[in-house]
Amino acid sequence: MFLALQDVASAPWFSLDLTGTPDISGAILYCFFTLAVFSFLYKDNPFYKLAEHVFVGLGTAYFTLQYYDEGILQPVYEYLFGEGGVIEKMETSGIVEIGGYSVDPVMALVFRGIAGLLAVMLVMRLFAPNSWMPRLPLAVMVGVYAALKMTGETQSKLVLFVGNMFKDPITNSNLLSWSELTAQPSWRIENWEAFFVFSKIVFFVGLLSALTHFIFTYRRTKVLAGISKVGVITLMITFGAMFGFTVLGRIALLIERVDEMKSYTASAYSLGPAPAAGQDPGVLSLMLTPPILISVIIIAVLALGIGIKKDGRANA
Template sequence: MENLVDLFGVWLTVLLTLAVFSFLYRDNPVYKIAEHLYIGIAAGYTFYQAFRTTIYPNLVQHMIDGAQKIQAGDPAGWQMQWRFGAFVLGMLMLSRLVPSWSWVSRWPMALVVGAFAGLNLIGYARANLVDQISATMIPLAGRMPGVNGMLPLLPQASPGDSSIINHLVLVVGVISVLTYFFFSKQQNKPLRRIGVVGIWFVMITFGATYGSIVLARVSLLIGRVYILTDANQPSMGYPFVTGAGLIIAALVIWRIWLLKPDDRNPRG
């Protein structure tokens, strides 16, 4: 029985993977089934996670613990009952489902926006501003802590090692890109020239990021192809080949007999 469930799982994985890949041909019923199944499962999973990881421990369990403390005569339990306010706000959030009362949902939204604006304000200032400025304050020549002797001029065998050129690239890059994005004052000739260097760095950054994204997606694709080929065993009934055949047959039937003439050329 357990083996049968595992086998069913492998077939389901392969069929759903192929169903999503069928979108490469065009939007079709097989893809739509996979798409709606994904949204449904993801919504159910998110609902479960919201309850189990947040609402239950942070609200229900917290208040039950508080009530138990009150029963035991501990006054700290009363303080824990403040959390009831979160429940009230949560219920007010659901008022959005009733159009005539939807304005009440502004109150909980205002709390969320205020809380995260305040938290992010400090968090961003610390992590993305102060820490980044501090990491850019590096020596451009001479001795450096952690480097044996003087800072070398050229990059070393290990690309991450410090050198004068590397540090110059970092410092000049940061200053020039910041200058390029400085719009508060009309840029004169020297500032514009620095900004030109800045845009070179921006282009290199975007190119490197784009290259990384392409490789990450291709690596995911290779992973999916491995799943399909690894599962294609005789003991499992060749799910990849059989599944591909079934999906292609379904697409052919749909294209020839079921697709309405108006939908054949969606691009006009």
């Protein structure tokens, strides 16, 4: 049999239980939208268009609600008027924490008010795009973001990063000589001290030659061109590795989709009559499971569409 039938006792038609057996209606939607998107590989068609529009609509609705909840409801309404909010603290002479600092509730109200005002000014871009109002909050955002990025990135991706890359190999306690390494029951080549030094040299040569490739202000002498060529090879190897990882990721997604659909070929998801207890569900039951039924429908409709088009052309 092409796909193995699995033993899931029964599946509900509709369930909101996150931990229970996936429901049949969910399985139908899962298989339909997956196969509808895959049908684009053949050519653009109404199934794909439907899936695309549903995806955009659902995505927009979900993200709008999430951002409304976490970006407006919680930080404005709940923050000010909710239980233990700023207004309540003002009445009880409590203290509000902002960024780890305790401040007076009035100050918290002022700070949140300024933030709200900047947000409103930003929205003004919709009504008066060239006015000064949306530019001011934009400038604040760019400034804050630049400062935040500069400090964090400099520390982690320049100071610590470069420092660690050029660390003395002696400080690495995992390094072993060849005889020590091979004496272990299981070993890795990375722990061999000679390999470690070799990899550092490769890194150093690769870095310098790749940077040299981007020097355009000097005449390309033989030496510079030679180093640049090594740089190009280093870059190509890097891009090749990145491409390999990208392929790995894309194929993993395809496999996951197919594997998930396989789980819906169980007899519990069949839309046909349920088999008697202990009886083999049979091929008909398998053919009526969502993945196979929907595949057949999509292929049949696309084939019919091609047939009608060909007939139309022949008649013309």
